[in-house]
Amino acid sequence: MSAGSPPRDDKYLLDGETEVFCNREINMQQIRAIGFDMDYTLAQYNLAFELLAYDGAKQKLVDTFRYPEAVASFEYDSTYFRRGLVIDKERGNVIKMDRHKYVRQAYHGFSPLPSAVRKSLYMASSENIPLYTESTFVNIDTLFLLVDAYLFAQLVEYKDRHPSEIKHSYAAIYSHIRQCVDLCHRDGVIKDRVAEDPGAYIVPDPGMVTMLEQYRGSGRKTFLVTNSLWEYTDVVMNFLVGNKGPRNQDWLDLFEVVIVGSRKPAFLEDRSAYMMRVAPADGSLRNVDGVEGPVDAFLAQGKVFQGGNWKHLLEMLKLTSGDNVLYVGDHMYSDILRSKRSLGWRTCLVIPELAGEVAALQQYAGLDAGLQELRRRRLVMDEEMDSLYKSIQVLRREEKQGAQGGARTEPSTELKKLSRQLQELEEAGERLDDTIKAGCSDYHHKFHRVWGKLFESGFQESRFAKQVSTYACVYTKKASNLGMVSPERWFRTVRDSMPHDVYLALGLGGASQTEMVGADAGEPR
Structure with missing residues (x-):
């Protein structure tokens, strides 16, 4: 407790580790199906996992795009950037906005921009104020992008100091980073290492299985929709259910339907996306023409699929209304915004940073x-x-x-x-x-040495906070916190406040x- 804070009774302290916070009321009695993303939702990763992407990407920059050898010796600081920031690819900047899209902080590489420069770049006139949805901007709305942001800032700094060694534009540099990180996910640099020793990279969650069993036992249908392919999904989920060796509990029993390689957000938007059935034994694929025949008979042939779209999913769940679906994810755009705005699903955003924010709020x-x-x-x-x-x-x-x-x-x-x-x-x-x-x-x-509070910018809500309040019906630190409450829970909002x-x-x-x-x-x- 800080010197500026009055003494408080611990029994009144808010527990950011387990609490589920509500923006829009959800009567869980009306929810018939609960779905989950996997990466950074059911599966939380540690620093070693981020380093796989970081180390792999910087080496590929040197080997594939001929960046200076010095890049291979860069070191990673996982704490420097936060979710909710925006990368300005053209200018080499990272910025933080308030709820009105006013840029209150801007860094070029790791150097803060003076106020006059910041204002001239981002609010020079009413004719060129960006919307921040343009292709020149990247929203850091998932923890996966923290590696991209840090490597980008390092290369911006290096380019400015050694312009003759890196002649690419800032935008080209970011494109190269994104290609290299993506390649690390595709060529085995990351997933092969995780498969060898999942416990070295994945944070165990003892409450996950209990939570899933609790909701299935209450009559809800549970489903998994992840962009990861079958082989990797099987490794991660097998570890999460507690199988450190040969499988002794089939994690598939925890779900009604499993969809891998979903290509979100396309899964939530593209009605024409085709679906294939996955054979869990060997990962082989077979085309299916949508949901063929009676649903129960169709799923009896196998409930793991690759691709498809939301219409296939609802048909397999025997649902017609998105208001009866709760989807839990960590990605503001791919998981939460699209499922909420386009389909009317109820949403739960996983915010691992939440516990630290709540603790600091009380401490200071x-x-x-x-x-x-x-x-x-x-x-x-x-x-x-x-x-x-x-x-x-x-x-x-x-x-x-x-x-x-x-x-x-x-x-x-x-x-x-x-x-x-x-x-x-x-x-x-x-x-x-x-x-x-x-x-x-x-x-x-006190909250973050560079970017401050996650949910505020100055005295205003941050843009991230506005997105959370607009698109996330509820939010919590980890998905298993939903198991800390009854499946019949009615999540109720607190009163909103206006300036008056x-x-x-x-x-x-x-x-x-x-x-x-x-x-x-x-x-x-």
């Missing part, structure tokens, strides 16, 4: 309260200055009218006094702004807050 609650008090004082100061502005305007207008009638033209003592008070308040406001800015930076750095709610909570109220300065000069209260 005192700092936050202090900042809010400074902000309240600044708002009160704004009201006082506004009253002075209006009082000065009234006096000037009255004195101007008097001058036209032949009265004195020198500013009155009262006007000079009010002008002096206004100047003093403006100077005090500037000092308070500096204090708030420094305090906000210090507070954010906050103003009332802070005791702000315009003219009613303080006596209007200058009211004795004729300004109405």
Whole structure:
């Protein structure tokens, strides 16, 4: 607990490790099927897994794209970047936005851009403000992309220092990185190593099997939809159910339907995508013309498939409404946004970073309260200055009218006094702004040394937070947390707040807050 935080009883502390938070109400009694992604959802990976992609990609950059040999000696820092950031491929930048898409932080490589440069790049005019959905931007909306982001920043730095050694554009550099990382996933650099020793790369989750059995036992249908192919999926899931050697529990028994190689988000969009049945014994594929015949008889021939689309899935689950489906995933775009916006599925976003965020929120609650008090004082100061502005305007207008009638033209003592008070308040406001800015930076750095809070940018919600609140019905640290509650749970929302709610909570109220300065000069209260 920080020195700025009051002592608290542990029984009242929020547990970010196990809690499920709700944005949109879900009555689980209405959910008939629960589906899961695999990578970074059911299966959480450790640093060693990220290093497989990082080390493999940088070596391929040297061997395949002829990057300098020095690139092979780069070292990885898995903690530098966070989800919710955006890569600007053309400029070599990584940026963080608030919910209004205002860029509040921007780094070129590992160097922060000055405020003036940042603003000139990302809000120069109303005609060229980007939407950040263009192909020149990459949203870091999955933990897989942290490797890409770090390697990109390293190469941007290297190119700037040694322009003669890397002549590719920043955009070309990112394209090469993406190709190399993808190749690591396809050619066995990653998956062969994981298959050799799953425990070295996958974080065990003792609650996963219990959670799946709990929902199946309640009559819900469970399904798996992953972009990984069968061989790798079988390795990972076999490890997760606790089989360290020859299989002694068939993980397929935990699911009604398993779809591998799904090609999300295409799986959620392309009605014409064809489906093949996978033979678990040898991984061989056989074309099927959709769901052939009665569903039960069709699945009795094998329930593992590759490809297909959401229509095939719902037919096999005997469902017609997306509102009866809850899908659990970690990828904001491929798992959550598309299933929610296009199909109306209920969604659960897995956010492994959540526990750290919740713990820091509680640890540094005192700092936050202090900042809010400074902000309240600044708002009160704004009201006082506004009253002075209006009082000065009234006096000037009255004195101007008097001058036209032949009265004195020198500013009155009262006007000079009010002008002096206004100047003093403006100077005090500037000092308070500096204090708030420094305090906000210090507070954010308690959460992350570079990018601050995951769910905030400055005093606003971050773009990531807005996406979570818009597209994730519920969110939690890990999928197995759904097993910590009853299958009949009704997830309920907390009350949303608008600025006027906050103003009332802070005791702000315009003219009613303080006596209007200058009211004795004729300004109405």
